[in-house]
Amino acid sequence: MNTLDKQYQDILLDILKNGVEKEDRTGTGTLSVFGKQFRHKMSDGFPLLTTKKMAWKTMVTELLWFLRGDTNIKYLVDNGCNIWNGDAYKAYCEKLEAHYNDGGDLASREEFIEMIKADEEFAEAWGELGPIYGKQWRDWIRKTTRDEKIANPGVYTKKIDQIANLIEELKTNPDSRRLMVSAWNVGELNIMTLPPCHYGFQMYTRELSEKERYDIWFRNNYETGMEYNFQANNLPDFEDSYYEPTPKRAISLMWNQRSVDTFLGLPFNIASYGLLLEIIAKEVNMIPDELIGNLGDVHLYSNHLDQAREQCTRVPFELSELVINDEFWNPDDLFLDQIEHIQSDDFYIKKYQSHARIKAPLSN
Secondary structure (H helix, E strand, C coil): CCCHHHHHHHHHHHHHHHCEEECCCCCCCEEEEEEEEEEEEHHHCECCCCCCCCCHHHHHHHHHHHHHCCCECHHHHHCCCCCCHHHHHHHHHHHHHHHCCCCCCCCCHHHHHHHHHHCHHHHHHHCECCCCHHHHHHHEEEECCHHHHHHCCCCCEEEECHHHHHHHHHHHCCCCCCCEEECCCHHHHHHCCCCCCEEEEEEEEEECCHHHHHHHHHHHHCCCCHHHHCECCECCCCCCHHHCCCCCEEEEEEEEEEEEECCCHHHHHHHHHHHHHHHHHHHHCCEEEEEEEEEEEEEEEHHHHHHHHHHHCCCCCCCEEEEECCCCCCCCCCHHHHCCCCCHHHEEEECCCCCCCCCCCCCC
């Protein structure tokens, strides 16, 4: 049953009915409510909205960009993902206007993007967005302690790979209450093109019951005929090495978001964190359980209101299934060590049925 779209439509309706008018940094104006929560059972299907067609490849490309630790838009535009173009171009214009009183010889937005694609040096100079998500996830920097300086003279900072640390902790201490990743680096907010909207996430695991493990094993083996060897009161001995690959734990992800562009951004956030949950679950051999979003300032831009009303009239379809093609991944290597050659095409949606796209402008 698809409750995903229904929850999303309820949020849209609540904003349309109860939202208060607020100004915002883009000058567009919003209707806003404060404090909503979204919950989805991953066993109900992959959380990709069906009440409008979603740009799946764009979303996957952005998540891979985060996981690569990249903060330059060149990877995005080279792979057809243009959602950060406006932020990069705005920063380019502001820097040039600050340097030249008359603004200098500014390229148009289209020219800017073409130069990002064609000119490596230009992309390196002007495609950077500052220490945003990927930098904080994979390369958080802290100052070294006195003892560390003594052990390694001249080394004043230390890199923290939060995603790698999270995966290691999930494998070695899965009941930890510190399974967290943060993008809200207070000391670097002022040098980010845009402070993180979704600023952190936490993971939680639990042991599966023997019945749950049997159901998983059954689904994976139902075509072999072996499922007939067992009944609910005669479950397989999971201590036997034959059954060892059957996951022992379920894993959930909860993300926190301070600012929510509900029409354009939230559908992406839901699917992106759903995919992140699936990837990490695969890496640590656990079953994706629940996806939860804690949402702060939940708003609709004033030029998205009619689009939101239209989406609320649509009847949802059944949710789709995620398929991960890991044929060319090395199972002995950490996912993160292979991220440079993993492509968006390695993740595809099976049986996706949706209503048509609803166009809306992106406010930067």
